[in-house]
Every structure is written in structure tokens, then in C-alpha cells.
Amino acid sequence: MGSSDRLFCRQRTLHEIVGGGIDVILWRRKNLTAGILLITLATWLVFERCGYTLLSLISSVLLLLVTIIFLWAKSASILNRPAPPLPELYLSEDMVNEAASFIRSHVNTLLSVSQDIAMGKDPKLFFKVAACLWLISVISGLTDIITLGYTSLLLVLTIPALYEKYEDYVDKHAILMYRKLYQFYVKLDEMRVLTYQQWILEKEKLS
Numbered sequence: 001m002g003s004s005d006r007l008f009c010r011q012r013t014l015h016e017i018v019g020g021g022i023d024v025i026l027w028r029r030k031n032l033t034a035g036i037l038l039i040t041l042a043t044w045l046v047f048e049r050c051g052y053t054l055l056s057l058i059s060s061v062l063l064l065l066v067t068i069i070f071l072w073a074k075s076a077s078i079l080n081r082p083a084p085p086l087p088e089l090y091l092s093e094d095m096v097n098e099a100a101s102f103i104r105s106h107v108n109t110l111l112s113v114s115q116d117i118a119m120g121k122d123p124k125l126f127f128k129v130a131a132c133l134w135l136i137s138v139i140s141g142l143t144d145i146i147t148l149g150y151t152s153l154l155l156v157l158t159i160p161a162l163y164e165k166y167e168d169y170v171d172k173h174a175i176l177m178y179r180k181l182y183q184f185y186v187k188l189d190e191m192r193v194l195t196y197q198q199w200i201l202e203k204e205k206l207s
Contacts, residue, residue: 027161037157044150 027033046052052060072084117126139148163170 025157025160026164027157033157037154040150040153044146047146048144 023029024033024036046057047054069084069086075081076083113125116122117129120126143151
């Protein structure tokens, strides 16, 4: 299949363009991809069907974890067994400084962009941001963040894989549709020009 028969006239496949990092999305590592989908589905069911909130779920998990570790440690001291193998929980100064530097850099960039938008220095960026915020507002009015996140992940893990499997078929029909739409646009433009010319002629006759 030549480059002219592919979308965007590309010469390489989807996997060749994005590299091996998309293996999970393209189901090259089926167990990992299926695991991600199952975990996400379980999370969605917990939040949406069981009535949990993020805070209540975290609190319940932490309570269960602390209880298990506490009982394990007590039983180990009574039965002369080894204590639970807990990692050393410690934040070094370097880790904190790196995290703070990373956050500061991105926050400063966001503030700089926000200032440019507020001062009207970049109208194109303003309209892009406004369109994105409006789209987020519309979508958030139709669903909640958990359902949106699960749906988005489901689409990310299915559409690219299906496209890669039926790439030639999709490209062929998409290009045909594009050509038909382009021909329709050309005819519509010709009709518009012809109508405008007729209007000019009629106006000249009346004058």
C-alpha cells in the first residue's frame, strides 16, 4: 500500500511511527493491557456502583492495611516470628528539592501562559484554551470524572488496536470519503461563485 493510499500520506505503519512504547495500547502485551482494563473496570465499579468516594476508599484501604500490619506485628512478637518486612519510609532532602523544583517550574510556566492570555498577548492561545475549557465543561455536564476516565481509557485501549488491525481498510475508505467530501466542497464553492456572479449581473442590469 503506497503512501498516497494511507491517511496523511504517511509511509510507515502506526506502530513504526509511535515506536515500541505503544505496545500496551496496541495489545502487543495482552496480559498487561487486559490487566489494566480489569483494574480500571473494578475501580469504576467500586466508585460508581458501590457508592465509594475517593476519600472513603483511601481511608478504608489504609485502615485495612494498618490493621493487618498491626495484627501481624503483635502476633509475631507473641509467637517469636519475624516482624512484617516494612520498607524504610523516608524522604530525603534531595527528593523533596527535586519535586519542589519540578512543581515550581511547571507552575511558573502555567502562570506565565495565564498572564499572556489575560493580557491579550496571544489571542490564538486564548481561543484554544477557551475552546478546551468549554469542551471540558460540556463533557463534565454529561458525565462524572470517574466514568469519563474509564471511558477514555477504554477508547485508548481499543481504537488504536482496531485501527492497526484494519488499517488498510480504514485508510482506503477514509481517503475515499475525504475525496468525496472534497469534490462536494469544490462543487459547492463553484455554485457559490456562480450564484454570486449571477447576483452581480442582475444588479448591473437593474442599475
